[in-house]
Amino acid sequence: MDIGVLLRAVPDPVEELELNDDETDLDRDYLGYVLNEFDEHALEEALLLKEDTDGSVTAYALGTADEVEQMLFTAIAKGADKAVKVGDGLGALDAHAQADLFVGALGEHDLILCGVQASDEIDGQVAMLVSAKLGHPHVSVVVGTSPGADTLTITKEYWAGITASYEVSLPAVLGIQAARQAPRYVAVSRIRQAQESGALTETDADPPSSSSGITITAVRIPETGAGAEMIDGDEEAAADRIIELLAAAGVGGAA
Amino acid sequence: MTRGVNPKVDPGRVLEIEHVEIDGMDISGHWNRMYEQRVIFDYDIHQLDRVTELDGGESMGWCYQCAQCIAVCPVDHVGSYGPRKIFRNLQLGQDLFTDDDLWLCTTCANCLRVCPKEVDMLQIMPAVRKEAVLAGAVPAELQDVFEKTARYGNPLGKNAKRRAAWTKGLDVEVPLISEVGRKVDVLWWVSDYPSYHPRGIDASRALARVLTHLGVDFAILGADERHDGDSMLRAGETGLFEMLAEQNIETLNGYEFDVLLTTDPHAYNAFLHEYPQRGGTYNAVHYTQFLEERIEALGLTEQIDRTITFHDPCYLGRHNGEYDAPRNLIDALPGSEFVEMWRNKENGYCCGGGGGGMWLDGLAADNQNMRLSEKRVLEAVETGADTLCVVCPYEVSRFEDAVKSTNNDGNLEVLDIAELLATALGLPTD
DSSP states (O other), X not given: OEXXXXXXXXXXXXXXXXXXXXXXXXOGGGOOEEEOHHHHHHHHHXXXXXXXXXXXXXXXXXXXXXXXXXXXXXXXXXXXXXXXXXXXXXXXXXXXXXXXXXXXXXXXXXXXXXXXXXXXXXXXXXXXXXXXXXXXXXXXXXXXXXEOSSEEEEEEEOGGGOEEEEEEESSXXXXXXXXXXXOOOOOHHHHHHHHTSOOEEEEOOOOOSOOOSOOOOXXXXXXXXXXXXXXXXXXXXXXXXXXXXXXXXXXXXXX | OOOOOOTTSOGGGEEOOSSXXXXXXXXXXXXXXXXXXXXXXXXXXXXXXXXXXXXXXXXXXXXXXXXXXXXXXXXXXXXSOOHHHHHHHHHTTOOGGGSTHHHHXXXXXHHHHHOTTOOOHHHHXXXXXXHHHHTTOOOHHHHHHHHHHHHHSSTTOXXXXXXXXXXXXOSSOOOBHHHHOSOEEEEEEOOXXXXXXXXXXXXXXXXXXXXXXXXXXXXXXXXXXXXXXXXXXXXXXXXXXXXXXXXXXXXXXXXXXXXXXXXXXXXXXXHHHTSGXXXXXXOEEEHHHHHHTTHHHHOOOSOOOOEEEEOOOTXXXXXXXXXXXXXXXXXXXXXXXXXXXXXXXXXXXXXXXXXXXXXXXXXXXXXXXXXXXXXXXXXXXXXXXXXXXXXXXXXXXXXXXXXXXXXXXXXXXXXXXXXXXXXXXXXXXX
């Protein structure tokens, strides 16, 4: 099975996040970026499918941050056969723009995997937009795959612990919630070897003109609360106190 | 009485003569049993071969099962472990490369000290771990630390830019060497836990005050300093160590200084034994050695009414032979009384933090009946001391947790020697 994986760089929350001057976005001048956690799971699931089917994996990432090349080298070190960096210096992009760029760069694949969402996006729609543009079937919130002859059996997660099994004809695009196993570790020496491997290619891409039509008018940093109250006493007393607090906050009407 | 025959020996090939007389002497009986064949070696030793074939793994094959190592292995004291047992398990087919046993060794070096065959777990364990790391077979908790260290330059996963944040609001100046713009006498290698961990920061602030009190011309690297890598090397992440060493050497070689003052014995060890072969040769000194030379100049005046015991860090003591400097500093504390734990100096008991153990608490819990740090705290309490003095930044948090988990809160206070010295100088200790 020939698999494409879509990777996105997202702001690293370890850094102190600050807002830009007009308070419509993070101040991205000093931000560090990490691989989106859901995309890390998409890569893991792709590598597991590669092992299941003696297939191949190509990782794609948009050139939105300096750290993207390192993410692609890590993907190669973990077992991706090829990596493609799409464009350079693209800056922050919404889901529609990301989907356009990915579709423009994608080769022929039996399956395309993408994280179900990213921490810095508004609408969580990259995987479904890519599937729509390619005309492929799509399943979202996928937590496991199992390959058949010309199809793929996937597990999709619903609410309250409910999961469903789907059979999807290929080619298809999946939004991955979690891989079958935790993302694998790759030794630093393997990443350094990958830097010399020549498996990374770069393609030109202009910042796309399409957009989601959404304009961000204001971004706020959450306010720090005044503190926590530790509730003492047995469960009766604790329950009374919780009801009192909820009532004071206007929840649940008159107690 | 009949004796059983080894089931691996064909009974038809055992010679036992019921009635036999040789030179007039009757030697009838089972005791004349002769084996036509004799099984000397019937193990499948390919798992042992996998270890001894590695660079650094050779000496695993030298073990002759005398078990002196077991008596001193700190992990065996809280479970069943040690080089002799690992050798035996390898003979019996254990796959060390995927077994929890691979990660329990803290590289404390007490086994090597007593081994007549020089079976060197300090080489063997990192060599096998290196292969496990390359294969991705790393315990999840350690994997997380490897990734954080690679990304942020510290195992805590803290923001690299905030490495010097501990100096904020301090009543003495801690200059950054990049801003000093000249040669300094002392470049202080602060290390990770003293930069980021709340109790490590307490010790750093105390040491900054003590150095200032002495009038030492010192500076720190701040955000340019990264994890020294020594523990990553012992944990088998060789590539990560190489990357950190290259970055640190490039940084250090850009500045002029006489002494590289280290807080962390693991960093001290790396600067003495690992960095020189990679182009980084420095006059590395542990802070206890630096301060011991200046005991007179310190002029300690304030009474320290404490009974103090001392824990030897493996990488200061056994690995590098420094036992006296910290003890001389403790002796110099006015009014204090010093008591040794029964395991001290060359036979000091490991805190469990070395060789990656600092980040393998879950794995240790699954395989041991208590933490090494808890065992050590119980020994400290047994001395009657009210204070456990430490000189390694891995230890304050480990031992403070162990004091709580062994219900000794209030019985034993864990303090860095820098905190005790600052108190004896009448300096603030917040």
